[in-house]
Amino acid sequence: MIVELLKSQPEIALFVSLALGYLIGSIRFGPISLGGVCGTLIVALVLGQTGARIAPDLKNIAFALFIFALGFTGGPQFFANVGRGWRYGLLSIVEIVSVMALIMIAVVLMKLDAGTAAGLLAGAATESAVIGTASEAITRLGLSDAQTSTLQAHIVTAYSVSYLFGLITIVLFTSQIAPLILRINLREEAARLYRKLGGDGALDEGQRLALPPLVGRAFKVGAAAGTEVAAFEARFGNNITVEHVLRDGAQLDATAQTVLQAGDVVLIAGRREAVIEAAGSLGEELPGEGLFKLLAKRVDVMITQRDVNGLTLAQMRERAAPEAGRGIYVGAITRLDTTVPALPGTVVHRGDVLTLIGTPNDVARGAKRLGYVIQQTQKTDFVYLGLGILVGMMIGRLGLNMGGVTLVLGTGGGCLLSGLFFGWLRSHFPVVGSLPSAAAQVLKDFGLATFIAAVGLSAGPDAIKLVREYGLALPLAGILMVLIPGLLSLWIGRMFLKLEAPMLLGAIAGQQCSTPAISALVGVAGNSTPVIGYTITYALSNILLPLMGPVVVGLAAKFG
Known part of the structure; x- marks a missing residue:
């Protein structure tokens, strides 16, 4: 009865998957969890034995939405990283060349057939998007429907086996x-690097985050009387600001040229360490009641x-x-939805x-100087979204023949490139193309999970055959x-590129697109310095890895 229900209403199988x-994927074993996408694939492979199938059109639409949103959110960072950060970018090239x-x-x-080869690439590189670009490339090989379905099933089976071990x-x-x-000692190296970048090494990151990094205090001026505000702020590295002065009951806006007088009540704001250091040079600390709340405005500004x-x-x-x-x-500092340490030595891009x-x-003055304020909106510009996907579909029809190997981007590759361009365009002209980060994340998560579930359901019967054929060869x-790309990157990064160890290890996690790896690495390091390297190679x-899906299919079809 259940089998017949799933076959007659495959949407039930989709949402059960x-x-x-996602329930299975959330279970943690130490720092490791399968994640929702891999968990969905496993359940879909099991339910696929019942014969439940999702219409191909839904699968293609879901993947187009996912891959466009992936390119859209990564566009600004991708183009920013292409021209700079070449030392880290080289590690991504090492990853792609060695894996290929x-x-x-x-x-x-x-x-290996083309499907198994592409699935091995997707799983070993822990890059689920390769499944979509490779699956579409297989449909363009000119094979029968049965052969195409078999090869697409081999992609997800090889992916699920190699992903877990990878x-x-x-x-x-x-x-x-x-x-x-x-x-x-990774923790000691990370602490040293944190201090080198201008952080306070006296506390570990957990203690540091529990304290407010920016504070405001009120003081009655004593020893600092006669000092110009600009000179007083410069004495502490301009990490404090004299925002307001209360003199004889009248409130003044402090400028850089204001001279402090004995008995003035001043409101100081700035970084906690600098305010504590400046306290001894000011005078008696006061409760500060009745003065303005100083650090009340927070805005997110994209650097352009x-x-x-x-x-x-x-x-x-x-x-x-x-x-x-x-x-x-x-x-x-946020880079690719990942928080980077906001230290004096942190490079921004x-x-x-x-x-x-x-x-x-x-903050309005600062935002105008640096870029544009990201408006907190829940409205999605569907004109921009629809146009971007249409452009991607047209790009996907382009292809070329190299040495007898036909390479076609397909809808997946085309929408990825279109998303990159439209995301970059949005970052430079923010008045058009609103796609809030929360909406983009839903498109990515739901689009990929729906696509993976649809592919897994259709792959069910062929999965067991492939596992029996190759046995332990796929996990190995x-x-x-x-290991081989990781060891190569470790050697090149340390010997030739002279990268700091925490950031190098973060970059290796990023070249594998592995969120669990960077999470485990940050936990061992004790601070988030590895994230600095991770974000560049991840971007x-x-x-680049999803674009390799059609390449692997074309090469494997010719030489496999």
């Missing part, structure tokens, strides 16, 4: 094995200005005119989102395709 899949070489070796030695390998390699190879691209936060403050930088503090904190006038291949690999 999503619900149970290993895939072709496996194709020749193991006689995921475990990259987590263990970055957080445990690589530090042993480098002969370093070329002249601040590649500067550290400290360099940005140094190069700003004294009045231009007063009262503006960076509370956080176009596409980064800075959380500015200060008075309304101060998945492990080698993580590049997350775009």
Whole structure:
């Protein structure tokens, strides 16, 4: 009865796959969890034995929405990383070249078909989007419907087997094995790097986050009487700001030229360490009741200005005119939806989102200088979204023939490139193309999960045959395709690129597009310095790897 119900109403199988899949994917084993996509695939493969099938049109629409949203959200960071951060970008190239070489070796030695080869790439590189671009490429090989379905089933089966072993390998390699190879204590190295970037190494990150990084205090001026505000702020590295002065009952707006007088009540704002240091030079601390709430305004600003691209936060403050930088503090840096340490030595790039904190006038001045304020809206511009996907579908029809291998981007590759362009365009002209980050995340999550469930349901019967045919060869291949690129990147990054160990390990996690790996790495390191390297390689690999799906299919079809 249940089998007949699932066959007659396959949408039930779809949502059962999503619900149970994400439940299974949320179960953690130490730092490792399968994730919702892999969990959905496993459940769908099981339910696929009942004969439940999802219409191909729904599968294609879901993938188009996912891949466009992936490109749209990654566009600003992708183009920002192409021209700079070449040392980290080189590691993404190492990943792609080495994995592609290993895939072709496996194709020749193991006689892999195009579907199994593409699934091995998707699983070993832990990049689910490859499944979609490769599946579409298989439909263009000119095979019968039965052969096409079999090869597409091999993609998801090879992916599910190699993904599990690849995921475990990259987590263990970055957080445990690589530090042993480098002969370093990762926590000590991360603490040293944190201090080098201008952080306070006295506290670990958990304690530091529990304390407010920006504070306001009121003092009655004593020892600082006769000092000009600009000189007083410069004495503490301009990490504090004298915002208001209460003199003889009258409130004054403090300028850089204001001279403090004995008995003035001043409201000081700034970084906690600097305010504590300045307290001894001011006088008696007061409750501050009745004064304005100082750090009440927070805005998220996307960096678009070329002249601040590649500067550290400290360099940005140094190069700003004294009045231009007063009262503006960076509370956080977000890159690809990942928080990067907002330290004086942290380099910022176009596409980064800075959380500015200060008075309304101060943050408005800073936002105008750096880029544009990200408006908090829940409205999606469906004209922009629909046009972007249509352009992607047209791009996907383009192809070329190289050495007898036909390469066609397909809807997946076309929508990915279109999403990149439309996302980049939105970052430079923010008045058009609203796609809130929450909406984009829903498109990515639901689109990919729906596509994976549909493919898994159709692959059910062929999955068992493939596992029986290759046995342990697929898991072993998945492990080698993580270890060999990881070891190459570790050697090149350390010996030739001279990268700091925490950021190098984060970059290796990013080149594998592995969120569990960076989470485990941050936990072992004790702070978030590895994230700095992770975001750059993740931005590049997350775009370049899906484009390799059609390439693998074309090469494997010719040589496999």
